Amino acid sequence: MKKFESIDLYAPLQRALAELDYVTPTPIQAKAIPPAIAGQDVLGCAQTGTGKTAAFALPILDYLGHEKPRARPNRPTTLVLAPTRELAIQIGDSFRSYGKHMKFHSALVYGGVGQNGQVNSLRRGVDVLIATPGRLIDLMDQGHIDLRDVEIFVLDEADRMLDMGFLPALKKIIAALPSQRQSMFFSATLAPKIRELAGSLLFNPISINVTPKKKSVELIEQRLRIVRRDNKVSTLTSLLTGKNVTRSIVFTRTKHGANALVRKLDKSGIQAVAIHGNKTQNARQKALHAFRNDKIKVLVATDVAARGIDIDGVSHVVNYDMPVEPESYVHRIGRTGRAGQDGIAISFCTGDERDELRAIESLIGQKIQVENPEEQFEAPSGKPKQRGGRGGSGGGRSGGGRPSSGRSQNQRSGSGQSRGRSGNKNKRGFTSNSRSNGQSSRSASAR
Incomplete structure (x- = not known):
């Protein structure tokens, strides 16, 4: 993928990219977008500022454009989890920018503000839910969000999630997701704990590493x-x-x-x-x-x-x-x-x-x-050091790919190959994730 125009994206999406002067993809975009469009799980090591939001937003919008799912009240098709409110808001802005010529409904859920506006947005129907974990769990507990229809799940900045202590929240959110889904997992590092978490969330993922620390x-x-x-x-x-x-x-x-x-x-x-x-x-x-x-x-x-x-x-x-x-x-x-x-x-x-x-x-x-090697360090004060508090919210999990949807690039060109996944995924840390054999519930003919 050397140019955005070289990939068969949904036409209104291509139009928006052209207006935004998106010509050449960044490395994470070039490596992640094609397999994500084909429905594969993605494990991406990439830091903020490398263009990874587009790496998952464009495949999601391409799917929404072709499949045209109904925006159901309180039951999103896509869930994107971010560790902080600021990142969630920026991701929401990106979705609106890329999808400005499309008809889809997105909602933002994060703490620090009243929940009434967010609840009303969910009730009007939502295709893409972008959330931080604290407020997401609050609204789930109140019955305002049902994750059983999620087909695409994105966990962004996973290492930051763990740094901020969101693992218990991730487990709870994970348990509410269907086992049949496509998952994309992004982290700035791939430390052992991150790999363990990714192993419990992803099914035969494409592994991409474009930002060594x-x-x-x-x-x-x-x-x-x-x-x-x-x-x-x-x-x-x-x-x-x-x-x-x-x-x-x-x-x-x-x-x-x-x-x-x-x-x-x-x-x-x-x-x-x-x-x-x-x-x-x-x-x-x-x-x-x-x-x-x-x-x-x-x-x-x-x-x-x-x-x-x-x-x-x-x-x-x-x-x-x-x-x-x-x-x-x-x-x-x-x-x-x-x-x-x-x-x-x-x-x-x-x-x-x-x-x-x-x-x-x-x-x-x-x-x-x-800069000033002539300066000498003063003697330590002997006072205990203070540790700054952390803030923000986010979280999420995935257990495999969406059910075979026939959305692969090969099928676009008429080869008839399906994006489906079959077989069983053993219990790996969080929940038992099984994938049944069978035909896709969504096919290219539906487009």
Whole structure:
């Protein structure tokens, strides 16, 4: 798949892509879209910013366009699970953008806002449900969502799901899904726990790995600045007022720290806004809108924003506090250097944070260049380190492919091959997933 026009996508979908100037697919799109259209399960290793939303959204919309399922009240055909509200909203925007010339119904379900509007949207009928796990389970428990008709399931940013403690929620959602379905599973890493989870969700998946972790961070210019605890604010202020700093995300370890830093920057004449788990959904969306539209140049965030925020043009990421988990470093700095643009990540390191620095350098397999090697680390303070809270929601699971639908590319060209799956899948961790033999309930002739 070298060009979008080379694949037989639903015509209104191709029209939207042409209007969006989508010509050449990214690697994850080129490798994932054809098997996904053919109905195969997909295991994709790809970080945010690589175009993976289109990698699953386009096959889903292509299926909806050809099969034209009815949007049933409270019973979605497709379920996409995301770990954070911000990512869920962005995925919803992408579906609307790609499917603007199509007739389909989508709904967003996430916490932090009242549920009445979401419930009403579900009652009007839904083809594509995009959800985070907390609110999804709440509405399932209240009888507002029935997942028995789900034919396509997508679990996005699976590693973030596990990091945020959503495994119990995933198990509950998984148990409510039918065993006959197509599943797509995306993660920035494929650690053993992620592979175990994927093994319980997927049936003979196509495995795609386009973003090795080391390679991704090597594309970003990384710098380290040795600082004293009492000089952090002045060092940051000097950095943010530099002429080459156009749009910055500054990461703190705690929510209180983020709020305090915004106040200090404001006193220094730098407009900034904080985003973290204690902010209301409206406040978070307002902050992101101001940052995206250049009304605010500095976004101060905790790790809740390290993923799921896809904003181009971030020139600098600053680790004001070193992250406790080294993996968070990779997710943080990945907010810059996106879409082929240059990006710079600068980390402030005090004497208390040298252990975190060593863990990060071990993970990424390289030493971070020190900007001021003449500076000596001050003695550790001896105070216990605080760990920042996490926020957001998401989750999901799959146990195999949708029943054979005859939607394969071969069948499009008349070969008559079916997309069906047969045989039994043994119990693997969550539920027993069986696939019956037989003919597809959906065929190309239905189109």
